[in-house]
Amino acid sequence: MTAEWIELRGVNTHNKGAHLMMIAVANRLQGRAKLTVSPNGSDFDDRGALGFHQTLLLNQLPAVSGAVGGLIPGSVKDAFGLVASKDVGGVLDAAGFAYSDSFSIQRSKREAKISAAWKKRGVPRVFLPQAFGPFTNPEQAKWTRELLDGAALVYARDRQSLDYVTALGAKTEVRLAPDFTIGLKPGSIPSPLTGEFGAIVPNAKMLSHTKLSLEEYTQFLADGAAEFRAQGLRAVVVVHEHNDRALAKALSERSEVEIFESPDPLVLKRVLSDARIVVASRFHALVSALSSRTPVVALGWSHKYAELLEDFGAGAWMTDGSDAIAARIRHTLTDTETAARLDARVPELLAQNERMWTEVESVLGIRS
CATH class of the missing domain: 3.40.50.2000 (Glycogen Phosphorylase B;)
Incomplete structure (x- = not known):
């Protein structure tokens, strides 16, 4: 059965790489799944234009915001495009590169705890292709391992990242797939620059x-x-x-x-x-x-x-x-x-992305 709401995590609209990942997910799943995203780091107009609702789950206070969101009547949520954390039935993590010695342990710790709660409810979390590691900091390694243990499927987007994740000893299977924004095209957008x-x-x-x-x-x-x-x-x-x-x-x-x-x-x-x-x-x-x-x-x-x-x-x-x-x-x-x-x-990488998406959709119960 298709999850009612798919939560997209780890993205924003300020970094245009992360924004591209939002667009790629929307292009792939819009019309076949209901998509929602945290308000952290994403502008209302930009996420709304892509068809994303807003999850009532703030990074600063995940437990409190999740509990409060669950108390809001459905009619109010529908009127304002809001989604309670308890209504999320599947999660896509598109952080790009966030779980590594180069970044804060607090993020890995927060996401591990949120992911554990979702897993307890039977909500699958899939890590879309992203970079990982290194993990020489024991605390970073611990929380990233716990985070990945809460996932249904993990994709590393390069072999070095795959090696770093494998060395963590996480229980979840890790597969290799390239960056998933490769297939995005500017289409009919005219070039704003002239000449060479x-x-x-x-x-x-x-x-x-x-x-x-x-x-x-x-x-x-x-x-x-x-x-x-x-x-x-x-x-x-x-x-x-x-x-x-x-x-x-x-x-x-x-x-x-x-x-x-x-x-x-x-x-x-x-x-x-x-x-x-x-x-x-x-x-x-x-x-x-x-x-x-x-x-x-x-x-x-x-x-x-x-x-x-x-x-x-x-x-x-x-x-x-x-x-x-x-x-x-x-x-x-x-x-x-x-x-x-x-x-x-390029065509080979696009074919690999297509296989990745087929596997992801199967895990999340999204039908063609």
Whole structure:
């Protein structure tokens, strides 16, 4: 029997990668399942436009909000698009990357307790493809293990993450599947940019999670912008997360590059698909570019970046920032061998996603 309400967890609309995951779930399940999402981190208009109701379960006070939500009359909930936690019959976790030494133990602990309560009621929780680990912190390992033990099915989106999760010794089966936003298309959205351009997507985590200084990282990106111009391309910095605006401004002031931002992540995907080349440190900006067959130069802060490029057959386009970005850009623009592998890999990854969704829908009792 299909679960009455499917709760989507771990997403928001401020990070455009997370927003893309919301859109992917809505596109796949809308009309066949009733979807709801926590108000934490997601804007009312954006989640409403995708057909999501609002779960009465706040991260700050899960027990209290869950209990209070259960007391609200059904007519009131229906009138305001609200869903009580007790009415949730299935859960999808689309956190992307949240369970690791790199993030707070409190989140894993909170989610483990919520998940245990759902499991006691027979509510299946499925972890959609995401990155995990490492887990050298015993507390993080403990709570993540308990969280995954409460799941019905877990997908890691790369082999390194699969190894990290397997080493935890969780009881739930863990399978491998690629990122599930690969198939999203900007469709008929017109490009807001004209002419040939190269896109730069910064990431503030490169400063907080690596040894790079602001000066070093900004210079790296500025050198990329200079090489774009040498190649006859406009240089555009694309903001993929609101926390990256300060970096975008610093780069714009240093290199006189224009800044592009949109609340719609599919508009951003249109821009990245239209770019001649993308230099990026945001994971889902790289997914959007690679799935559109746009060449990239990737510089990241965790294992998930190199694993992503390997998925697309584009490992040669990964850099650790130690070599000259200008040479990297020139090589990538003429690297027909990697481009051919990328072109062949996209349909294979889409087929893997289709198999993943079929399995997920079976676990949740969602019929075609």
